[in-house]
Amino acid sequence: MSQSDVAEYNARRAAFINDDRALRPDYANAAGRSAVEIAADRVIREIRAFEASSIWDGEHQNIQHPFPGMEFLTGGDVIIQTRLFKILTKMPKGALLHAHLEASVNAQVLLRLALQQPAIHVRAAKPINAFTVASTLPEFKALPKDDFSDGAGLTEPSYVANDWVSIRKARGTFDQALGGPLGFDKWVTGALTINPNEAYRTHNTVPKIWKKFQETFATSTPLVFFAPIWADYIREFLITSIDDGISYIEARVGFLFKYMYGPDGQENVPHREWLIAFDKVVNDIKDDLKKQGREDEFVGARIIYCTVRFISPEELEWYTEDCLTLKQEFPHIIAGFDLVGSEDDLRPLVDYIGSLLRFQARQKELGLDIPFMFHAGETLGDGTKADDNLYDALLLGTKRIGHGFSLMKHPKLVQICREKGILIEVCPISNEILRLTSSMPMHPLPSLINHGIPVALCSDDSAVFGNMGLSFDFFQVLVASEVTGLIQLGEMARDSIRYSTLDEEAKGRTMGLWERRWDRFVEEIGTGM
Amino acid sequence: MSQSDVAEYNARRAAFINDDRALRPDYANAAGRSAVEIAADRVIREIRAFEASSIWDGEHQNIQHPFPGMEFLTGGDVIIQTRLFKILTKMPKGALLHAHLEASVNAQVLLRLALQQPAIHVRAAKPINAFTVASTLPEFKALPKDDFSDGAGLTEPSYVANDWVSIRKARGTFDQALGGPLGFDKWVTGALTINPNEAYRTHNTVPKIWKKFQETFATSTPLVFFAPIWADYIREFLITSIDDGISYIEARVGFLFKYMYGPDGQENVPHREWLIAFDKVVNDIKDDLKKQGREDEFVGARIIYCTVRFISPEELEWYTEDCLTLKQEFPHIIAGFDLVGSEDDLRPLVDYIGSLLRFQARQKELGLDIPFMFHAGETLGDGTKADDNLYDALLLGTKRIGHGFSLMKHPKLVQICREKGILIEVCPISNEILRLTSSMPMHPLPSLINHGIPVALCSDDSAVFGNMGLSFDFFQVLVASEVTGLIQLGEMARDSIRYSTLDEEAKGRTMGLWERRWDRFVEEIGTGM
Incomplete structure (x- = not known):
């Protein structure tokens, strides 16, 4: 073949690749990049390549197979040695949209809080x-x-x-x-917490590791849901998050127990007091930050009301009514509604249809808006009740999907999420430790991104997994793909704000603050942070 | 909510699920099913459910985590205890479209053949x-x-x-x-062979297990490519395949070495003699089967000419010319052309563009048609050279794709494969042992099927993996999905014939023979095989 045939081929090839990636935010919005952003993205790619062939290719004690994107519980010690990770800790992350508040504080810290009581x-x-x-x-x-x-x-x-x-x-x-x-x-x-031996040896399947996962909640719940600890716990969670560059949070809180324990050791603190305490901590932190001149770092936090999928459909009605009552008193705190727990084991959403439709009708009656934010498709199943939860989440008009791990199996649902703008709250490290994926390179995230589905990275249960903040999750995503670079990480941070429940004014303000921090961040990388 | 609201919801839900699955062959062609086929599918689902909660839920020595679709090298002993497997051994499988001939005979048998020399x-x-x-x-x-x-x-x-x-x-x-x-x-x-300890412990990553995988070829090649063994080896492969219900084969053969060793211990047997021997074995077997009244079980076998991706682009031209010469002499044997070897490590297709375009031009000149059947996307990479091979395979007009493991990441490529009818040769057990997926429930096959991409199940290198025939691969696929049933397995068998290189007449005849066997098979299941 002549040189020109090959050149013509290569031109068609480049156009083909661009066409295939046209739905990705980093490619779709390529025109709007600043030179600084592009330079920073290049720097990050260089560091990533360098560390892949140096740090990750080296010998590490007790790590049989080190590689970028490897199992977090064994690879974490290597991650924190990387320059890439150090840089990512400084990245403005946007919003944290999927975190179970009661599993979001380092276990040592929780123990310290408990020992004070x-x-x-x-x-x-x-x-x-x-x-x-x-x-x-x-x-x-x-x-x-x-x-x-x-x-x-x-x-x-x-x-x-x-x-x-x-x-x-x-x-x-x-x-x-x-x-x-x-x-x-x-x-x-x-x-x-879950240790590497549990996750990768003795409980190395989804159902087995879920048993251990549930045990961690059984252990922590009486500590977290004790009023004198509750406020300190929230404060710790928020401050750690803010320090990691998270500027807004929608935390899932489990309201399964109708009361938490008060300082007198009686189970007598109702849900509204949980919210009052939450609100106070948020406001105290905002005040503190203002005093430190850091008010731009944090715009606030809200709660996604959750109960667990083992309750009966009749019992659910108590919770939806409770949620309505709380929304009326604390409209600025209640951001949405979800049902949590192992989808493989517990009731599917379809069991609750009557109650959930009634919940929506009641919202209409009362002039309230409590969007669903359903966990759905957090499973390896294909056509199982957990996988089928995706159908119900979408039919019920979910605003976002928690996990959506099995979403890519479903052409119609992929199309709907893209066209209607339903964001997937992807929890990379959680999925890996809970054995839905063996390591990040096997995770379906690149498929979601390439198919133009909005995605936000989330930590899920950092107390159990040790992935405090979002830097670890961003790291795992960045090193497991050659396509994804810093610019795409930034787009996911933008989407986390865009698909939050902030009203338009607050969203615009939060995005503006984020963009300023992002500009500084990419500038610093370009100038050799 | 009223009962009617819930009923209306459930109707919408059923329609929604059907809509999402409309591209699947089993759903798309639902109208054409016989009552017998539907009954057999139901029986198989019942057996699958029963065995999931009996055999797979029981205790098995040396298996820490038994579950349907588990790692084949440890789960194989459980698989062969199941009734489901016994039934699948009798299923007419259609065509085997992706098998490396030189890695397709049980290691013990190869050793026995070698000991005779x-x-x-x-x-x-x-x-x-x-x-x-x-x-x-x-x-x-x-x-x-x-x-x-x-x-x-x-x-x-x-x-x-x-x-x-x-x-x-x-x-x-x-x-x-x-x-x-x-x-x-x-x-x-x-x-x-690869043993469980190697695959799941000591070499438990794609690059490490590939090293062992390559060693198996280094060991077997001098035995297989020894003329006195060659014919017996092919015969063994074909007979094992036929006994497993495979009625037609397109085997990949590596022509990297220009000569094989002859009975005199000299490296002097050229490629055309390899083909003559192949042709003779195929014809002998057909004659034998005819004598046994089994002529309907096997329509023949052809060869996909392969060389390895470590040769230079210049060297490739020797092979493409060789392939053209062989195609001219043996038009009925040469079915296609491929380049093999670890995509993560070796040269990407794009390195060979000039030579491959010239190959196509030469075919035109000579009035030949040797379709590409490229390995592409057999990788966990995202945007790596191995993943990018998919772009080149499609730009070069590949007729089918070998593996296409990373295909689902690519919206445009998914669309092209569906619209142009490019079949993916999916090798479930190979992918799992070579650590692209930890177990079948993590495999992207359900996504491919749901997105309407034609798929054939293939064994790849059964000598190394121990998945002789196709029954094990069909088994792993069947037990790892609630959606896929016997009817979908049948559709994949049909697609294996439909996307073969048989000419229209031979294809029609092969399909007719298969359909008759299929009718008998589903009938037998319905009547309690």
């Missing part, structure tokens, strides 16, 4: 010793004063199974052979 | 003992008589590294401490 007690189903420590979970509870016999510590042979012990005493008396107080901390944080 | 010799880079046996590979070669010093056996301390030993002597003298002759067999078959 004399009312918090702990028990175990058997005395803790070298044989039982790995298989026996701590159970926490806030108890009223004097409502327990403060007998032996958990590791003392005389410990009576299921006797409550104050958390400080349990820690202080924890057997030195098990590490003493630090051994106690390890035992508790082990119950609050 | 006095010319076959073996050597090792060090004496084989308990310390070296696991890490030292056997190397085979056909040698002319007297062209070697037949010294010590491989396991004898006096063995001189890299000395050739006749295979029978090497086997006969193999150290009893290493299992004697059976230990030799184990050593050799271990080098010809």
Whole structure:
């Protein structure tokens, strides 16, 4: 062939690739890029390539197969050594749209908060010793004063199974052979988190790792939903998020329990007080930031009302009415409604159709708007109830989809999400640790992006997974694709604001603040951050 | 909500699901089903559900996490216990469109064939003992008589590294401490296959398992490409395939080496003799089958000419000219052209554009038609050279795509494959063992089917993976989806014939034969096979 035939081929090829990528935000909006943004994107690609063949290609203790985008629980130690990660910690992330508030604070910090509370007690189903420590979970509870016999510590042979012990005493008396107080901390944080051995060896399938995942909630719930901890927990979550460059949050909160425990150890704090506390923390932080001249970093936080998919359709009506009541009193806090829990195991959305349609009718009656933000398709199933939840989420007019891991299987649903602008809240690290994907290169995210579906990256349950903030999730996405670069990360951050429930004015303001930070960020990268 | 609101919702829902699945062959052609086919599909779904909650939910020795669609190398022992598998072995599979001939015969059988050849010799880079046996590979070669010093056996301390030993002597003298002759067999078959520990532990990433995969070819090539074995090898492959219900084959054959070894131990048998032998075996088998009254089970086999992606673009021109010459002499055997090897590591198609365009021009000149059947997108990469091979395969007018594992990322390419009818040769078990997917539920096949892309299931390299025939691949696909049932398996079998290179007359006849076998098969299932 002549040179010109090959040249003609290469021209057609370039046009073909562009055509295939035309639905991607980074390609679609290519004309609007500044030279600085383009330069920063190039710098990031260079660092990524360099680190792929240096840091990731090197030897790492206890890591058999290091590679970019590898399993987070083993690769995390390598990630934090990279320059790419350090840069990403400074990236303005936009909004965090999918995070379960009650699983969003580092386990060590939660334990520290718990240790400050004399009312918090702990028990175990058997005395803790070298044989039982790995298989026996701590159970926490806030108890009223004097409502327990403060007998032996958990590791003392005389410990009576299921006797409550104050958390400080349990820690202080924890057997030195098990590490003493630090051994106690390890035992508790082990119950609050998933470790690599659990995720990648002993529980290495979706149903098995979900059991462990649910256990972490069983352990943390009595601590998080204790009013004196609640406010501090929220504060910690928000501050960590802000420090990671997140400027707005829509947190999912589980309202399954109708009351949380109060300082008196009684289960008597109703939902409206949860929201009052939440509102106060948000406002306090905004005030604090203002005093520090950082008010542009955080525009606020709202709550997506959640309950769990094991309740009956009749029970759901109590929650939807409760949600309406809260929305009326706190219209600025309630941002949406969702049903959570393992889709593979629990009731599908279609079981609740009557109640959910009624919920929508009631909103109309009351002049309220509480968009659905359904978890759907968080599954490996094909045509299972969990996969089919996608149909119901869309038929019910969901504003966004939580996970949508199985969405790409569905041509009609892909088209609807693109055309109607239904954003997918993608949780890369969560999906990997919960074994929907073995590592980031197997994740369907590139398909979603290429098909023009709006996407926001989310952390889901950072307390359990250790992916605090959004930097880790952005990192995993960036290193697992040659197409995606910094510009596409920026587009996902923009989409997180665009598809939030902020009203148009607030959205415009938040986007404006973000764009200014983004400009500074790309400028700094270009000048050798 | 009233009952009628919910009923109206459910009607909309059913229509929505049908709409989403309208591109699937099983849904698209639903009107044409016989009652018998529908009944058989239902029976298969019942058996699948029963076995999911019985066999797969039970305890299995050495299998930590049994589940339907699990890793084939560990799950295979469970698969063969199922009734579903036994039924699938009897299914008429249609055509096998993607199988590397030189990796398609059980390793034990190849070893048996080799042991019948006095010319076959073996050597090792060090004496084989308990310390070296696991890490030292056997190397085979056909040698002319007297062209070697037949010294010590491989396991004898006096063995001189890299000395050739006749295979029978090497086997006969193999150290009893290493299992004697059976230990030799184990050593050799271990080098010809991938074991679960290699795939799922020590080499558990795509690049690492590819190294082992390539080693199996290095070991087998001198045996397979030895003329006295060649014909028997082909016969074994074809008979195994026919016995599994495959009625037509387009086998990929590597023509990288310009000569194979002849019975005299000289490398002097040219490509045209490879084809003559192939043709003879095919005809002999057809004659044999006719004598047995089984002529309807097999219509023939053709060859897709392959060379490897590490040759230079200039070298490629020798092969394309060779392919043209063979096509002129054996128009009924040469079915297409492909370039093989690890796409992640070797040259991308775009490197060869000049030569490939010239190849097409030369076909035009000579009035020949040798369609491309390119491997493309057999990768986890996103925007890497291997992923980008898909663009070139399609721009070059490939008739089918080998693997297309990354195809679903590409909206334009998905559209083209659907609209132009470009079939994807999906190799489920190969993809899983080569670690593109951790198990079948993570495989993108359901997406391809739902998007209306024609698909044929293929075994790829059954000698290495142990997935002889197509029953195992069909099994893995069937158990990993609730949507796919027997009817969809039948549609994939039909597509394998429809997208073969058979001419219209032969295709019609083959399809007719298949349909008759299919009718009998579904009838038997309905009546309790």
